[in-house]
Each structure stands twice: as C-alpha cells, then as structure tokens.
Amino acid sequence: MDYSFTKKQEELREKTAAFVAREIPREVARKVDETGEFPHELMRKLADEGFWKINVPTKYGGDGGNVIDLMIFFQEISRALPVLSWTAGDVLLYGNNILKVNGNEEQREKYLPGLMKGDLLFCFALTEPDAGSDAANIAMSAKQRGGEYLLNGNKMFISGASVANIAVTNTRTGPDRYNGITSFLVDTSSEGYSATPIKKLGYKGSDTCEVVYKDVRVEEQDILGGTECLNKGWQQMMRLLNGERLVLSACANGISEAVLAETISYVKKRKKSGSPGIKFQAIEHKIAEMAAQLEAARQLSFYSAWLMAEGKECVRETSMCKVFCAETGKQIAHGGMEITGAYGYDMESDIQRFFRDIPILAIGGGTSQIQKNVIAKTLGL
Ligand SMILES: Cc1cc2nc3c(=O)[nH]c(=O)nc-3n(C[C@H](O)[C@H](O)[C@H](O)COP(=O)(O)OP(=O)(O)OC[C@H]3O[C@@H](n4cnc5c(N)ncnc54)[C@H](O)[C@@H]3O)c2cc1C
Missing domain, CATH: 1.10.540.10 (Acyl-CoA dehydrogenase/oxidase, N-terminal domain)
Structure with a gap:
C-alpha cells in the first residue's frame, strides 16, 4: 500500500x-x-x-x-x-x-x-427545521405542473445560499422515505427564492442561511441528472458521502496543524523569555500528545482516501476518519487554548478563531454520533 x-x-x-x-x-x-x-x-x-x-x-x-x-x-x-x-x-x-x-x-x-x-457559485440545500441528521425526513414539496415543478418549503443552515447562483435543492416528490426524494438545480434569481444569513459562532463569512421557497418554478430538465433521476435524490446523495467525509477530515486536520504550530511557537517564546511556568514537562507532554493525535488523524485520512481512490470499499474507514479527525481537532483546539492561557483567549489570537471554527466539523456532513452509528452498523451491530 x-x-x-x-x-x-x-x-x-x-x-x-x-x-x-x-x-x-x-x-x-x-x-x-x-x-x-x-x-x-x-x-x-x-x-x-x-x-x-x-x-x-x-x-x-x-x-x-x-x-x-x-x-x-x-x-x-x-x-x-x-x-x-x-x-x-x-x-x-x-x-x-x-x-x-x-x-x-x-x-x-x-x-x-x-x-x-x-x-x-452553487450551494447544497438539504437540511430543514425538522430534518438534520435524519435527512430523509425532508418535507419541502415539489409539485409537478406540466413540464415544470413548483417548490415550497424552508431550508435551514444552507451555506452560501444568499450568494450562490444555483441551489442544489432536495425535495419530497413521493411518499417513500428514500425513494421519494428529488434534487433540483434551482436558479436562485427565481421569483419566490429568498435567503437570510444566520449569525453563528465560527466559520464567519460562509453565508449560512435560512432559505424560503415560495412557489419557486423549476423546469423538469433541472432535475439533477435529468428526468430519469426523479425520486433518485437519496441515492445521488449517498454517492457523495465518502468524498465529503474525507474532505471535511482534511479541513479538521488543517485546523489542528495550525493550532499545533501556534501553540509550539507560543511555548518557545515563553521559554526564551524565561517564564518559569512554561518549562513544566507536563506542557511538553501535552504538546507531544497533540502531535501524535494529529499524525494518527493524517494517516487515517490519507489511508482512507487511498482506499477510495483505488475504488475499494471504504464506508467504515471514511466514517472513522470523519469522527476521529473532527474530535481530535476539537481536543487539539482545546489543548492549544489551555496551553496558551489568556493569550489564546484574547480576540487578537488565532487560537480562539480556530477554537470557534473547529466544532462545525463534528456537525456538518454527518455529526460524530451519526458517523459512530455508521461504524457500528459496519461492525454488524
Ligand atoms: C455552519 C453550518 C453550515 C451548514 N451548512 C449546510 C449546508 O450547506 N447544507 C445543508 O443541507 N445543511 C447544512 N448544515 C446543517 C448540518 O448539516 C446539520 O446541522 C447537521 O446535519 C445536523 O443536523 P441538526 O443540526 O439538525 O442536528 P440534529 O440532527 O437535531 O442532532 C442533534 C444532536 O443529536 C444527535 N443525533 C441525532 N440523531 C442521532 C442518532 N440517530 N443517533 C445518535 N445521535 C443522534 C446529533 O449527533 C447531535 O448531536 C450546516 C450547519 C452549520 C452549523
């Protein structure tokens, strides 16, 4: 390998x-x-x-x-x-x-x-007020009228929704929980589409919005994949999951790398200035643990990506990767904050920004708990 x-x-x-x-x-x-x-x-x-x-x-x-x-x-x-x-x-x-x-x-x-x-720019509109982790619970309706569909309903936490030109919108087109979902390429300049940004803890600037669709008209050829993909939205989403988990793992690892580098740089400066507290071996051990965790996260990520690129079965590994990298990222951000003390807490520091940014990686693209459900299932539980 x-x-x-x-x-x-x-x-x-x-x-x-x-x-x-x-x-x-x-x-x-x-x-x-x-x-x-x-x-x-x-x-x-x-x-x-x-x-x-x-x-x-x-x-x-x-x-x-x-x-x-x-x-x-x-x-x-x-x-x-x-x-x-x-x-x-x-x-x-x-x-x-x-x-x-x-x-x-x-x-x-x-x-x-x-x-x-x-x-x-595109955005991906799946989540609704009553459909987050349980994504198959979406209720946004798409009613056929001749050669077009009328979309009505609300989407929540949609990143990029007020700046995107096209919103890939997942709708309910049939009663079957999984075989009644259709994805449309919706032009966001259509009448009846409105997106309102939501204020949030981190990832500021990602334009995460609540979106309202009120009689938004879409042509039937705007079904993602064409008319033969009516009611195939769930299967289409499943094909994206492994890749999405890996990319989000890489984002978590990038943040962890930055926090670790900032923390080491801070400790070195304090050592140079002779501050006694920072000489404690406990701090060095904590940093050593952070570095080892990060290396494990990186190795799991690129191993899982290799499996995917080789076309091998990798559902368990990509879920393990997503939960491990996101949770490791949170621990490393917490460790960085602990070691840098008040400096890390200061709004002038980058540590506090990474600390606020990292939690979303354990929420978006399937929460850590959902990844654990997937892993357990692959273990026959
Ligand atoms: C900044 C940001 C950007 C986002 N961008 C997008 C986007 O672009 N497009 C989009 O469609 N969505 C987006 N989302 C929404 C995101 O995908 C959802 O927040 C996520 O799927 C979780 O859904 P929820 O927040 O409704 O939590 P819930 O599903 O209500 O979960 C709440 C808690 O319960 C746990 N839980 C739920 N079900 C189970 C279960 N079966 N077993 C064990 N634990 C469970 C969860 O893990 C979580 O801890 C974004 C969210 C945020 C915060």
Whole structure:
C-alpha cells in the first residue's frame, strides 16, 4: 500500500501553500472573521489561479484530480482561513463534484465552464427545521405542473445560499422515505427564492442561511441528472458521502496543524523569555500528545482516501476518519487554548478563531454520533 503524493499532488500542495502564504496573511484571515463577509475577493483570486479546475475531468477542461487532490487543497487552506475552505466547497463540492458524480452531460456542459472561471457559485440545500441528521425526513414539496415543478418549503443552515447562483435543492416528490426524494438545480434569481444569513459562532463569512421557497418554478430538465433521476435524490446523495467525509477530515486536520504550530511557537517564546511556568514537562507532554493525535488523524485520512481512490470499499474507514479527525481537532483546539492561557483567549489570537471554527466539523456532513452509528452498523451491530 502506497499513499504518498504523486508529483502532481505535491505540486498542488506547494501551489496552495504558496497561495496561502501570499494571499492570506493573518490580518486578512482576521478581517474575514471580524466582518463575517463572504470572501469574494479571495474566491476570485483562487479562480484566477485555476484552483476551481482541480476536480473537473480533463474532458471538460479541468485538471482531472480526485479526492486526494481535494484534500490537499482543503487542508492547506484550512491552516490559514478555515472558512475559505467552506466557501471553496460552493464550487469544488456543491458545483463540480455534484455535477461530476450526479449531473448529466447537458448539465455538466452548461455549468462546469462557469464554475471553473469563478463566475458561478452553487450551494447544497438539504437540511430543514425538522430534518438534520435524519435527512430523509425532508418535507419541502415539489409539485409537478406540466413540464415544470413548483417548490415550497424552508431550508435551514444552507451555506452560501444568499450568494450562490444555483441551489442544489432536495425535495419530497413521493411518499417513500428514500425513494421519494428529488434534487433540483434551482436558479436562485427565481421569483419566490429568498435567503437570510444566520449569525453563528465560527466559520464567519460562509453565508449560512435560512432559505424560503415560495412557489419557486423549476423546469423538469433541472432535475439533477435529468428526468430519469426523479425520486433518485437519496441515492445521488449517498454517492457523495465518502468524498465529503474525507474532505471535511482534511479541513479538521488543517485546523489542528495550525493550532499545533501556534501553540509550539507560543511555548518557545515563553521559554526564551524565561517564564518559569512554561518549562513544566507536563506542557511538553501535552504538546507531544497533540502531535501524535494529529499524525494518527493524517494517516487515517490519507489511508482512507487511498482506499477510495483505488475504488475499494471504504464506508467504515471514511466514517472513522470523519469522527476521529473532527474530535481530535476539537481536543487539539482545546489543548492549544489551555496551553496558551489568556493569550489564546484574547480576540487578537488565532487560537480562539480556530477554537470557534473547529466544532462545525463534528456537525456538518454527518455529526460524530451519526458517523459512530455508521461504524457500528459496519461492525454488524
Ligand atoms: C455552519 C453550518 C453550515 C451548514 N451548512 C449546510 C449546508 O450547506 N447544507 C445543508 O443541507 N445543511 C447544512 N448544515 C446543517 C448540518 O448539516 C446539520 O446541522 C447537521 O446535519 C445536523 O443536523 P441538526 O443540526 O439538525 O442536528 P440534529 O440532527 O437535531 O442532532 C442533534 C444532536 O443529536 C444527535 N443525533 C441525532 N440523531 C442521532 C442518532 N440517530 N443517533 C445518535 N445521535 C443522534 C446529533 O449527533 C447531535 O448531536 C450546516 C450547519 C452549520 C452549523
């Protein structure tokens, strides 16, 4: 088994790291967090540097990358500005990947060029007030009227919903819990679509919204994958799960790397200045534990990604990976806060930002408890 990076992947890592060093100095990251505004300028720069081609098949003019390429990108970005990886998901995951995995030829040709150029943003609307972890409980209705559908209902916590051009909207089109869900590509400029941003603890700038659909009209050819995919929305979502879990694990690892680096730098400075408290071996042991946990998380991530890239069965591993990386990230952020004391708590510090950002990775894309349910099921429980 060899899951070392290819030359092309190493180049991608270096290119992303160089982008981060040049375009996301601390002040820029802090400003995005403080204003809570969607980082349009950074998204434009990422588009101009060709990052939106990473996972588009070469046939459509992309770089043809797989899940490992995506993880490399998301991990590097998360080290500096986690929310930018979340907004990058509006192109790379909700746009490119959804079209690649579930779209039909017509939809790929229609949208992929605009996504790659940075002219289009997508969002993914699944969660509802009464359907979070229990996603199959969605109630948003889509009623057929001739060659079109009328969408009515509410979605909650939809990232990018007020800036996206297309909302991939999951609706109830039949009584069967799993075989009665249809996904539509909804133009957000349609009459009756409105999105209101929600204030939240972290990932500020990701434009997480409550969305109302009131008689929103959609053509039947806007069913994701075409009309033959009516009532196939659940199966389409299942095909995205492994990749999503891995990418979110990479985001958690990026945050953990940043916290660890900040913590080590703080401790070294305190040591130099001769502060007695920081000489305690207990602190060094705590940091050693954080480093070991992070290394285990990284190895599990790239091993699971290797399984997926090789087309091997990996549901258990991707769920293990998601829960392990997210929970490890929370522990590392907590450890960083503990060790840096009041400095980490200060709003001028980056530790407090990472501390506020990390919890979402144990919620979005299936909570830690849901991942444990999946793991238990694969163990025959
Ligand atoms: C910042 C942010 C961005 C988001 N972006 C999007 C987005 O773009 N698109 C989208 O569709 N959604 C999005 N979400 C919603 C997210 O996917 C849901 O929050 C998540 O699925 C959990 O649902 P819930 O919050 O309703 O919690 P609930 O499902 O109500 O769960 C509450 C608690 O109960 C536990 N629990 C629930 N069921 C079980 C069970 N069967 N066994 C054990 N424990 C269980 C959960 O693990 C959790 O701890 C976002 C959320 C946030 C906070």
